[in-house]
Amino acid sequence: MKVRELARRGTLWLGAVVLLAAGGEALGRIKLTTLPVRQRVEIQLDNPNATLVEEERIVTLLAGTNTIDFSWSNTAIDKGTIQFRIVDMPTRAKKAGDPKMIVRPDGKVELIQVINASYPPGENALVWEVYAERPFAAKVRISYLLANLRRSFNYRAIAEHDESTLVLRNYIRLDNLSGEEFGSSGVWAGFGKYFQREIGLNEAKQMLAWKFTKVPIKKTFTFDWWKGSPVPDQPYQRYVSMRYVLENDSAHNMGLFPLQFGKVRIFQKDTHGGEAFTGEDWGKFTPIDDEMKLYLGLARDIVVKRKILVNRRQPVHGNLYHQDVTLQYTIENFKTDGCVLDIVEDMNSLRNELCGHKGHDAQWEIARDGTTVPERARERKDSKTLILHVPLEKAPEGAAKVEAVVVKVHLWLRNEW
Amino acid sequence: MKTRKMIMPLLVLALVATVAVPAPAKNIDLATVPPRESVQLTIYNSEDLTLVRETRSLSLKKGVNRIQYSWANTLIDPTSVEIRPLEKAEQIEVLDTTFPGQKPQHLVWNIDSKVEGQVKFQVTYFTSGISWSADYVLIADKAEETMSLDGYVQVYNNSGEDYENAQVRLVVGVVNLVEKIKDLARRGLVPPISLGIIADKAEVSSLRRRAAGAMIARAEMAAPASAPAEIIKEGLSEYFIYTIDGTQTVPNSWSKRLVSFRARQVEFDILYRLRPHQYGARPVRFFILKNDKEHKLGTTPLPDGIVRTFRDNGRDGLAFLGQQKVTYVPVKADIELNVGTDDEVVEEAKQLAVGRSSFVYDRHQRVNGWDETRKVSEEIRNYKAKAVRMEVRRIIDGDVELDAEDAKLHDYRTVEFTYDVKPRDKFSWEYAYTQHLGKNARQNRITLR
Numbered sequence: 001m002k003v004r005e006l007a008r009r010g011t012l013w014l015g016a017v018v019l020l021a022a023g024g025e026a027l028g029r030i031k032l033t034t035l036p037v038r039q040r041v042e043i044q045l046d047n048p049n050a051t052l053v054e055e056e057r058i059v060t061l062l063a064g065t066n067t068i069d070f071s072w073s074n075t076a077i078d079k080g081t082i083q084f085r086i087v088d089m090p091t092r093a094k095k096a097g098d099p100k101m102i103v104r105p106d107g108k109v110e111l112i113q114v115i116n117a118s119y120p121p122g123e124n125a126l127v128w129e130v131y132a133e134r135p136f137a138a139k140v141r142i143s144y145l146l147a148n149l150r151r152s153f154n155y156r157a158i159a160e161h162d163e164s165t166l167v168l169r170n171y172i173r174l175d176n177l178s179g180e181e182f183g184s185s186g187v188w189a190g191f192g193k194y195f196q197r198e199i200g201l202n203e204a205k206q207m208l209a210w211k212f213t214k215v216p217i218k219k220t221f222t223f224d225w226w227k228g229s230p231v232p233d234q235p236y237q238r239y240v241s242m243r244y245v246l247e248n249d250s251a252h253n254m255g256l257f258p259l260q261f262g263k264v265r266i267f268q269k270d271t272h273g274g275e276a277f278t279g280e281d282w283g284k285f286t287p288i289d290d291e292m293k294l295y296l297g298l299a300r301d302i303v304v305k306r307k308i309l310v311n312r313r314q315p316v317h318g319n320l321y322h323q324d325v326t327l328q329y330t331i332e333n334f335k336t337d338g339c340v341l342d343i344v345e346d347m348n349s350l351r352n353e354l355c356g357h358k359g360h361d362a363q364w365e366i367a368r369d370g371t372t373v374p375e376r377a378r379e380r381k382d383s384k385t386l387i388l389h390v391p392l393e394k395a396p397e398g399a400a401k402v403e404a405v406v407v408k409v410h411l412w413l414r415n416e417w
Numbered sequence: 418m419k420t421r422k423m424i425m426p427l428l429v430l431a432l433v434a435t436v437a438v439p440a441p442a443k444n445i446d447l448a449t450v451p452p453r454e455s456v457q458l459t460i461y462n463s464e465d466l467t468l469v470r471e472t473r474s475l476s477l478k479k480g481v482n483r484i485q486y487s488w489a490n491t492l493i494d495p496t497s498v499e500i501r502p503l504e505k506a507e508q509i510e511v512l513d514t515t516f517p518g519q520k521p522q523h524l525v526w527n528i529d530s531k532v533e534g535q536v537k538f539q540v541t542y543f544t545s546g547i548s549w550s551a552d553y554v555l556i557a558d559k560a561e562e563t564m565s566l567d568g569y570v571q572v573y574n575n576s577g578e579d580y581e582n583a584q585v586r587l588v589v590g591v592v593n594l595v596e597k598i599k600d601l602a603r604r605g606l607v608p609p610i611s612l613g614i615i616a617d618k619a620e621v622s623s624l625r626r627r628a629a630g631a632m633i634a635r636a637e638m639a640a641p642a643s644a645p646a647e648i649i650k651e652g653l654s655e656y657f658i659y660t661i662d663g664t665q666t667v668p669n670s671w672s673k674r675l676v677s678f679r680a681r682q683v684e685f686d687i688l689y690r691l692r693p694h695q696y697g698a699r700p701v702r703f704f705i706l707k708n709d710k711e712h713k714l715g716t717t718p719l720p721d722g723i724v725r726t727f728r729d730n731g732r733d734g735l736a737f738l739g740q741q742k743v744t745y746v747p748v749k750a751d752i753e754l755n756v757g758t759d760d761e762v763v764e765e766a767k768q769l770a771v772g773r774s775s776f777v778y779d780r781h782q783r784v785n786g787w788d789e790t791r792k793v794s795e796e797i798r799n800y801k802a803k804a805v806r807m808e809v810r811r812i813i814d815g816d817v818e819l820d821a822e823d824a825k826l827h828d829y830r831t832v833e834f835t836y837d838v839k840p841r842d843k844f845s846w847e848y849a850y851t852q853h854l855g856k857n858a859r860q861n862r863i864t865l866r
Contacts, residue, residue: 042732042733042734044730044734044735044736044737046730046736046737047736047737047738047739047757049739050737050739052727052735052736052737054734054735080552080723080725081725081737081740083554083727083735100647100662102679104681105681105682114676115646115675116646116665116673116674116675116676117673117674118671118672118673118674119671119672119673119674120670120671121669121670121671122670143734143735145737186732186734188730188732188734190736194732257760258760258761285760287760287761287763287798287800288761288763288798288800289763289798289800290763317776317778317782318778318781318782318783318784319778319782319783319784320776320778320784360771360773360789360854361771361789362771363771363772363773380769380770382767382768382769383768383769383770383771383791383792384768384771414772414773415772415773415774415776415787417783417784
C-alpha cells in the first residue's frame with residue numbers, strides 16, 4: 001500500500017487504482033493511480049448529534065471492474081456510515097441478455113454499480129470494487145459522518161437605548177477539530193443562510209445565520225421567593241431579577257425557525273453612539289411561538305419584602321384541615337420609570353413550609369376577602385404556580401420618599417392532613 | 418497455499434504415509450499438500466459459528482492410508498473436523514481419528530481404501546472468528562413520501578485463515594449451541610501457543626500486504642464485464658439462508674460488504690409519538706413501512722442490523738436523520754424507524770388544577786382514603802407544511818377514572834390519544850382524571866368514564 005503511505009501527508013485520500021500487471025505472487029503489484037481531487041464539499045450540520053460531510057470527486061473508470069481505495073488518517077470518520085453514490089448515473093434501456101444489472105423502476109439499467117466494499121485490517125481505509133459497463137469520468141459523491149466537526153450557536157442582541165426593540169443576530173459556529181482541511185465548502189445548518197466558506201484545519205468559523213431586526217423587547221421583573229437570590233441580612237427579602245423575553249413568532253419579527261440552544265449576549269445602545277454590555281444568559285431551545293427568557297441580572301431598584309401575616313389551621317374532620325394563609329408583599333420602586341412586577345409563588349413549596357412535606361400536590365384557591373390584587377392581575381400558570389402581576393408607578397419627581405405598594409393575598413390550602 | 422504456509426501455520430492436509438499397517442514416522446514425514454478445490458462458508462450471525470466445507474483430492478493407495486490434518490493458529494473446533502469421500506464411498510472407510518497428545522491443532526485419520534488413485538474428499542469443520550452482519554441505508558425523498566432502501570451484508574474474517582474464492586452463505590436465525598466454538602478451539606492448547614499471538618509485527622504487516630494484494634489480484638482477474646453478485650435467499654427450517662452468487666475472497670482480518678437488496682420508490686408513513694416513559698420529553702418521529710411486496714420488499718425477512726437514515730435535503734445533498742438498530746423483521750411485519758425529534762412539531766402538556774375529595778377516615782379519624790382530581794391541557798403545534806399525525810401515550814398509575822374524549826386505553830395504566838394536525842396549525846385538548854388513593858383505591862387500572 002505504498003500509495004496510501006504517500007497520502008499520509010493529507011488526511012483523506014481517494015485513489016482509483018487501475019491495475020496494469022501483477023506477478024504470480026499476490027505480494028507485488030504495479031499500479032497506476034489517479035488521485036481525483038475534491039470538486040465540491042458540503043458540510044451538513046442540521047443534525048445536532050452528528051455532522052455529515054459530503055464530497056464530490058471525478059473518478060475515471062475503465063470498462064469492467066475498478067478498484068477505488070478510500071483511506072484517511074488523523075480523522076475520526078465513522079467507517080460504517082461511508083456512502084458511495086454516483087451523481088447523474090448513466091443509464092440505458094434494458095436489453096435481453098444483460099448481466100445482473102440494477103434496473104430502475106423506469107426500466108433503465110444503471111451502467112455503474114458498486115459491487116462490494118472491503119475493509120483492510122488495521123487501517124482506516126476501504127476499497128470499493130466498482131463495475132462500469134464502459135469507460136466513464138464519473139462524478140461520485142462520498143458521504144460520511146465525521147467526529148469533531150461541531151456546530152454551536154450563539155446570539156448577540158443590541159437593544160435600543162429605550163429598550164423597546166433589539167436587533168438579534170443568530171450566529172452559527174463551526175469548530176473544525178476533525179483533523180481534516182476542507183477548503184471551500186458548503187455549510188448548511190438546516191435553517192437560515194447557506195454558506196460557502198473555506199474551512200481550515202483546527203479552525204473555528206462563525207457565520208451569521210440570520211439577523212432579526214426590530215424585535216420587540218418584553219422586559220420583566222420577577223420576585224420569586226423560592227428561586228430568587230437572598231438579600232444579605234434581610235430575611236424577608238429576595239432580589240428581583242430582570243429578564244428580556246423574546247417571542248419567537250412573526251408578530252415579534254421572528255418565528256422563521258426554532259432558535260437553537262446557545263449563549264445570548266445582550267448589549268444596549270448608549271447615548272454616545274456606543275454600546276454597553278448588559279448581561280448574558282443561555283438561551284434554551286425555543287420552538288416557534290415559544291418565548292426565550294433571558295436572565296440579565298438583578299433589578300436592585302425594586303425592593304420587595306414578603307411576610308406571612310396569617311398561618312391558621314381550620315379543622316374539617318378528624319385530622320383533615322384547611323390552612324388559612326395570608327401573604328403580604330411590600331414593594332418599593334426606586335426606578336425612574338414604571339414597570340410591572342411579577343410575584344411568583346410556588347404553592348407546593350408554600351404548603352410544605354406551612355404544613356410539612358406531603359406526598360401530594362397542594363390544592364389551593366384564592367379567597368376574595370383579604371386579597372388586594374384584582375382578579376385580572378392573577379395568573380394561575382399551572383396547578384402549582386401563582387403569578388401576581390403588580391403595576392408599579394415610577395417614583396414621583398421631587399418626592400422625598402418612595403411610597404410603598406402593599407399587596408395582600410388571602411389563600412386557602414385545602415384538604416391537608 | 419504455499420504463500421500462506423510461509424506466513425503462518427494454516428490449514429494443511431498431508432498424506433503422510435501409505436502403508437498397509439499404520440506405522441507413524443517418528444520425526445521424518447513425507448507430506449504432499451493437496452490444494453483446496455473449493456470451499457464453502459456457512460456463517461451464522463446468532464453465534465460465533467461458521468461451518469466450513471472444503472473439497473480436496475487425495476491420492477490413495479489400497480490399504481490403510483494415514484492422513485494428517487493440522488490447523489495451527491486458527492479457531493477451528495477440533496471435535497467438528499470430519500472427512501468423507503465424495504466418490505467411491507462404498508470402497509473407502511474412515512477407520513479412526515487420532516488427536517496426538519504432543520501436537521495441538523493436529524489430527525490423523527486412518528482411511529482404509531479398496532481402490533487406488535485420486536479420490537475427492539470433503540472436509541467439514543466449525544470455526545469461530547468469521548461473522549456477518551446486515552445493515553441498511555435509507556434515503557427519503559425531500560417530501561418524505563417515498564424512500565430508497567438498500568440492504569447490505571458484511572462478512573468479517575478474523576478466523577486466522579484466508580478464504581479465497583469461497584462460496585459464502587449467511588444464515589439468519591438463532592441456533593442453539595451448548596458450547597462455544599471458540600472455547601472448543603482453544604481447549605487442549607498449550608498456553609504459550611496462544612491463538613492471539615500470530616506472529617511478530619513485521620510478519621503481520623507482511624500478511625496484510627499479501628492479503629491486500631490478494632484482494633486486488635482478484636479484481637484484476639475478474640472478467641471485464643463482471644457485475645455485482647446477486648444474493649439468493651431461501652428458507653431453511655426456522656431460519657433463512659442467503660447465498661451470495663459466485664465466490665468471494667475474504668482474507669484474514671478483512672471484512673467485505675456486499676449489496677443484499679435494493680428497493681426504490683418505497684412508500685412509507687410518518688407518525689409522531691410522544692411517550693415520555695420511553696422516548697423522553699419531546700415527540701419523536703417514526704418512518705413506518707412494511708416488509709411486504711406493496712412496499713417493494715417482502716422477499717425475505719430482514720436480519721438484525723443498523724439502519725442509517727438520510728433525507729434528500731433539497732440542496733443536492735443529504736441530511737443525516739439518525740441511525741438505529743432494528744431487530745429481525747419477518748415478511749409482512751412492520752418496520753418502525755425512529756428518526757429522532759423534529760424541531761417543527763411541538764407538544765406541550767400542562768396540569769391546570771388539582772383537587773381532593775371523598776375522604777374516608779380510620780378509627781382514629783385520620784384520613785386514610787381520598788380522591789385526587791387533576792385537570793390537564795395538552796397542545797400539539799405543527800409548523801410543518803404538511804399535516805402530521807401524533808400519538809400521545811401517558812402512564813397514569815393507580816385506581817384511575819379518566820374523563821376524556823377520544824381517549825383509548827393502550828394497556829391497563831396507559832392512555833393513548835391520536836390526533837391529526839393540519840399544516841401550520843395547532844390542536845389542543847383537555848381531560849381530567851381522578852385517582853382513588855389510600856383506602857379508596859380498589860384496583861390498579863384506568864377506567865374510561
